[in-house]
Structure formats: structure tokens, C-alpha cells
Amino acid sequence: MQEIRLASRPSGWPTADNFELVELPTPEPGEGQVLIRNQFMSVDPYMRGRMNDVKSYVPPFPLGAALDGGAIGQVVASHSPGVPVGATVVHGLGWRDFAVTDAAKVRVIDPAAAPTLSAYLGLLGMTGLTAYVGLLDIAQFREGDTVFVSGAAGAVGSVVGQIAKLRGAKRVIGSAGSAGKVGHLVDDLGFDAAFNYKDAPVREQLRAAAPDGIDVYFDNVGGEHLEAAIGSLNKFGRVALCGAISQYNETSAPAAPRNLALAIGKELNLRGFIVGNHGKRMPEFVEEVGGWLRAGQISAPETVVDGLANAPEAFLGLMRGENTGKMVIKISE
Template sequence: MTSDVSTQIHLASRPQGWPVEDDFSLVRVELPALREGEVRVRNEFVSVDPYMRGRMSDAPSYIPPFEVGEAMTGGAVGRVVASEDPRLPAGTLVLHDQGWRDLAQGPGEAFRPVPEVEGVPVSLHLGMLGLTGMTAYVGLTQVARLREGDSVFVSGAAGAVGTAVGQIARLLGASRVIGSAGGPEKAALLRERYGYDVALDYRAAPIREQLAEAAGEDGVDVYFDNVGGDHLEAALDVLNRGGRVAVCGAISGYNAGARAAGPDNLTNVIKNSLMLQGFTLGEYAGFAREFQERMGAWLAAGEIAYDETVVEGVENAVAAFLGMMRGENVGKMVVRI
């Protein structure tokens, strides 16, 4: 007999500035009996990600906002515990978007079976083997058009996407990889674990000064932007002619109470024929197989390092999200259910 009560995190109110615990509520929902074609899944890990902050607002975006009073969603990996879909028998490991809860239920089409890879935790389907790793891959290969010999700068380099970007850039032939992170411990990890040539602690001194010194006369060819703000401004100072910027995120401004000022050196885009392109992963779904084959081979060969910051319990999902937004994670932040 499987449980039919789902413990979920609902959005209680739209945050103003930084989210707080009171913006969320823990709700227990009794699930209906399964209908034909439906499955029930016990989540094992759920993901918390920066883009979710934007969905807590009702401002127009590329993805619908979370609704106040309803369960939030996000990446999750779990196991089928009851099924009325013969394609997904009990015990199947699946990937889906009904995160922020312990028990998920819906049409079988909403749940995608994924392989269990020996020696690899299933949570990696939410990180390096999943959307996180693919974001890094397509941002470098399809948006920034990384070329062998390019010099690369990555902001938010100790986060889930950033740790993937630096390593993939190196494997694709980058000549030099510079990363920024908050604090000396994270900076050391970039050099010692993730293959960065230079690691900048943006808390130690203005990033604009540090990056100019690190880039030197050689400059930077590709900037993978997870932060925006002062990091984008710093990158525009050092990008070589024809430099490319893949704009993945702007976490520095997600919780700002007022509109941030734009870079004071935007004319460098004209002067140096720079390309700035934002992207979301949905536009590049056709590259999923290519990414999975290459990442699978790199992992099998031991050429990719990964870390996870694991928070225990669905009731602590909000704390995990807030910690991730404050930069308390190394690698991917996940919640073990």
C-alpha cells in the first residue's frame, strides 16, 4: 500500500526583494486514486535553482510564474511506486518537473525514465547529467561558439552551472579559464578541483580590478555570465574584438528592490564588435542526445568532477533555496527527500 498524502511547498505570497520563509507554506495534500495512464512517484531528490526566483514574481517572462496558494514545481528525480501506465512499472526511475514535494502524481507522459548509472548518484540527473550540465554545454558550444584556443571567463564559477562550464570549456580546447566565486575556499576549489587556471574571489576586491589584472594583455574571448551586474561590466572591459557573451543568468539582480543601473561601458559592444546573447535551455532541446553522449563519456573517463550540496527533507526545501541564492552551495544544490 502506497501513501496517498503528498507533502508540498506552496507559494504563500510573492516575495518583495529577498524571499523569506513566510513567503512559503508547507501543505499536505491527499492525492486522488490513480486513473488510467497515471503514475505516482516517490521523489528521491528535488532541485532548487536560481531561475525559480523569477517564477515567484508575476512579471512577464519566458516561463509562467508560480501561482500563489499552489504547489511550486521544478526538477525532480524519483521512483514510480504505483502505476496505471504499463510503460512505467513500479520501480522505474524517472525525471520530471513536480519538485518541491515528496510524492508526485500525473499522466505518465509527464515522467521520463532515466538510466541508473553504476557508481553515479541518481541526483546527478538533476545536475551534471541533466539540465545543469546541458545548460553549460549549449551555452558554450551553441551560444558563445567556443573555439579551440579561446580564453574564457565564467562568473558564479563555483555554482552548479559554473563548475560544469569551466570543465567543459577545458575539454573543448579553451586555452585559459578564469572563474569568479565568493570567498577564498571556493576560489581554491576552482583551481584545485574544477581545473580553472585563475580563480578570483569577488569579495576580496572589486571584480573589475581583479579581472583586468587576470586577463592582462591577452584579454578574454568568451564570457559565460551567471551573475550580471558588476561582473558583466568587468567582462566588457577585457573582451577581445569579436568576443562572445553567453548570458545564462543575472543572479546579482534577482532580489534587487530597485532596477539596477546598466554597465557604464556598453559602448565596448560596438567598439569591439562583441556579441551578447541570452538563452534558455528550451530553445536547444535538440542537442540533448549530443550532450548526454559527450557528458556520459567524460564522466566514464573520469574527466569531470562534480560536487553536490545536499539538504535533507522536503520541509527544508525553502532553506535550501535561500541558501543557494546566498551562494552557500558548492556545485549543485539538491534536497534529498
Template sequence: MTQNLQNQQILLSKRPEGMPTEENFEFKNTAVLAPENGQVLVRTIYLSVDPYMRGRMSDAKSYAEPYKLNEMISGGIIGEVVQSRSDQLSVGDKVIGMLGWQHYNVIEASGVRKVDDTIAPLSSYLSVLGMTGLTAYFGLLDIGNPQEGETVVVSGAAGAVGMIVGQIAKIKGARVVGIAGSDNKTAFLEKELGFDKAVNYKTAGNINDSLKQACPNGVDVYFDNVGGEISDAVMSLLNDFARIPLCGAISSYNRTDGDIGPRIQPNLIKSRSLIKGFIIGDYSDRFDEGIQTLAKWVSEGSLKYEENIVEGFENVPQAFLGLFKGENLGKQLVKVNDEITNQE
């Protein structure tokens, strides 16, 4: 079977300096290997591109091991088992795992998890029911702990994590202010997702004044996805005992100047605020709890999600680079192949 299959991979050809470009990626044609005992051959359907991958493209020490030069990039993938030599999985099963950026992956059956596409769309397991939804769920509820009537501010609010954070905060009875980078996005947050207020930081003029107007009672919870000048402005509005889940700092990922800004320690001390960085792996033993709750909210209609799906494996680099240009509304995914079983 594998003799008739063609595979293609995407390698990291050069470490980026500043903003990555297509020159940092290389496409390579390769043979499809046959699975051995205990293994399965998985055909990629959806591939996830995520901001954290920018950090792994550098060789600096971080919470995740850097990608190696001239080797395949990996990330979240949903695929279909097309050949199995394991009792755990059968041909046609849909699975999710951290797999290589390629059309076909050979993997130990224990290295992927079966997903049920009869209760939710396959793509949702990489978005609202996947790492982005879980990041929003645990970061906001465990660290932010929003209370009814409090003000929750979310930066990167039109992104995959941010839009889920804001809606969960609304479910908990908070007043929610989102920060995004276009009028279309702010209108979507207010009209479609029920945010109380959304601020376009690109047209706001003085972001400090705009946020003061949007948060007349100060800020109790700040879910920080971006860092930079936006976060500097929010820090000046913290109420006593505010909580700050620190999820990302995409504004600085491609900077080469050190990104020096105001010192936040005085604001944190005066307000006795808590700031805590986290990664989703910290909550791995509670994933089932998060998925069940998120799925319940989705089925009830109280939690909406958006996916920006780019078609074609050849467009994976452009989809990744689009994350840093603000092109996506919601989760950025690439559809690599159709499902075989749905074509029969």
C-alpha cells in the same frame, strides 16, 4: 495503497519583495491521490532548487509562467514509481520530470522520463546530466564557441552551471578564469577542477584590476551567470569578436532599485562582440547529444561535478534561499526520501 500514505506540499503563500524568506512558503498536508488509467504515482527522491525559480515567484512577464499564489511550487524532481496504471512504466522505475514540490505526485506516464541509475547516480540527472549540465554544454559550445588558446571567463564559477562551463572550456583547450565568492571556492576551482585562475570577487578589492591581472590577453568568451558589477568589469576586457552567452543575472534577482549600471553598448560595438541570452529549452531537440557527451566526459574523468545535498523535505525553503547566499558548491539538491527498492 494510497490510503496509508501521507503527503505534504509546499505552496507559494506570498510573492517576495526583494530577497525571499521562509514566510513566502507554506507547508500543506494533503491526501495522496490514486493514479487513473495511463498515470503513475511517483514518490519524490531528489528535488532540485534553482535560481530561475525566483523569477517565477514574481508575477512579471518572463520566459516561464509565474507560480500562482497559494498553489504548489514545481521544479525538477527525480522519483520512484510506487504505483502504475500504465504500460509505459513499472513499479520501481526511476523517473525524472517537472513535478510538484511534494512527497507524492500523480502524473501521466508520458509526463516523466525513465532514467537508468545503473550507469550514473540518480542525483546526477538533476545536475551534470540534467538541466545544469546541458545549460553549460549548449550555452558555451553553441554560443561561446571557445577556441584553443582563447580566454574564457565564467562568473558564478563555483555554481552548478559555472563549474561545468569552465571544465568544458578546458577540454576545448581554452585558458579559463573563474569568478566566485570565497577562498574555498576559488581554491576548489584551481586545485580540483583545473581552472587556470580563480578570482574571489568579495576580497579582490578593485574587481576591474583583479580581472585585468587574471586576463592579461583580454577576454574572448564570457559566460555570464550573475550580471551586475562583475559583468560590468568583464565587459571592459572584451577582445574583438568576443562571445557572451547570457545565462543568468542572479545578482539582480532580488533587487528592488532597478539595478542601473554602466552602458555596455559601446564596448559591444567597439569589440564587435556577440551577446545572446538563452534558456535550455531552446535546445530540447538536442538533449540526447548533450547527455551522451557529458556522460562520456564524466566516465573518462575529464569532467567532475559537485552536489550540495540537503536532507529533508522540511528544509526545501532553506535550501532554495541558500542559493542567494552563496552557500552551495555545485548543484543544490534536497533529498526528500530514500529509494524504496534499495531498502528491500
């Protein structure tokens, strides 16, 4: 088997040298365990935080050990009657082609119930749940709201915008980092307006796209985006603080937002959240989003990179905006 280990900790932007591909004998499953042949694995922005040796809501990756993260694969050996050979499972041991884990730690899924197997790592997985919980529970979205989402062409952002439209938003605006992504948001995903945040200050472009202000901001980016959103939010506006990817590779403190005091007079509600603490919403999420998917009302864009050895490059590409939709790595057929 092959696995990818953390070889060194980055300072600022990570590079390929921070990762190491290692070959090992394929392990045998013990009592109550299964051996899984991984087919897809996920790379996610939160993994950048885990490369640092700092205390956070998830522990740092240990140096010299395999990284981990969401994966999907097929059981090829089993010492657990509940998870037989041939079952397709979602689990937490990505960054390797074969994984041994306790059967209790895997979730058996029906591969026929989604358009692609990898959708279980994106729209129908943690990504989709993040969008659902962040928009509906944290930002308390209401029909008729004008919604702004940053990182809109990415995995979470593309789902946020689509759910807002399906739930009756008055207007949905997205920001992304290229003209191609801006076109995709409006033409393919049904956003009412979108802009490239690299073209001009976010504050100006957001004001032009939302002349009557916004009611909800779903923040994937932080910094200048958050400052612009605070400026455009209407009275009693709501913000889901989901991520701050503009900060993850910075070594100094962010300059923005400088206008947080506006939140007082506007009586804004800004609330952070971690999706892992909202698993109880999974049944409603699967029912509603799964229904939209079956009806062809929601799409699950993804960028697929081939081969485990290319996972570090895919992760670095995610940080640079090379993905549209969910970034996944195909490890085997």
C-alpha cells in the same frame, strides 16, 4: 503526502514566510498516470523569478498552490505499461514527496549510469545542458579561447569551466564568492585562475587574471561582472548571457553595465538563451559529457540538503551562495 506551497510573494529578498508546508492525502494515479515517490528535487535561481507575479518565459507560481521544478523519484503505482512500478523517472513535480503525473511527462532513466541519482538534476540534466549549449553554441567557444565564467563554483558555472578545459581552452578563469570556492575551482576543477568577487572590484581582478584579455564570457551574474567582462573582452569576443543572479532580488534597476557601447568597436557578440529551447542538443550533450563522466574527466559537485521541509531554506541558501555545485534536496532514500 506533503507539499510546499507559495504562501505569499516576496518583495526583494524572499524569506521562509513566503513558503508553507501542507499535508494532504496521497493521490491515486488515473488512467495513463503514475504515482512517484520523490527522492531528490532541484532548487534553481529561475524559481525566484516565478515567485513574482510578472510575465516571463515561464509563468509565475500561483499563490496558495504547490511550487514545481525538477525532481527524480521512483514509480510506486502505475496505470501506464510503458512506465512500470520500480522505474526511476525525472519529471517536473518537485517541492512534494509524492507526485501524480501523466506517464507521457516523465523520462525514465538508468540509475546505475551516473555516480549519484541527483546527477540527473545537475551535470547530466538541465544544468549540464545549459553549460554545454551556452558555451559551445551561444558563445561559439573555439579551441585556444581564454574563457571567463562568473558564478563559477555553482551548478552551471562549474560545468562551463570544466567543459572549456576539456575542449582545449587556452585559459579558464572563474569568479566566486568565497576563498573556499576559489580554492575548489583551481584545486579540484582545474581552473587556471579564480578570484573572490567580494575581495576587490571585478574589473581589477579580471584584468589581473587575464592580462591578455578574454575571448568568451559566460555570464551567470550580470551587473558589475558583465561590465568588467565587456571591458576585458578582446576584439570579436563572445558572451553567453545565461543569468543575472546579482539582479534577481533587487527592487531597482541595475547600475551596470555602463560600457555597452564598447561592444560596437570591439565587434562583440552578446547573446541570451533559454535552455528549454535547446533540447535538440540533448543527444550530443549526453554522449560527450556522459563519456567524460565515465572516464572520470569531469566531476559533478553538489550540495545536498536533507528533507523536503528544508527545501525553502535550501532555496534561500542558493541565493546567498551557500551551495558549491548543484543544490539538491534529498526527500527520501
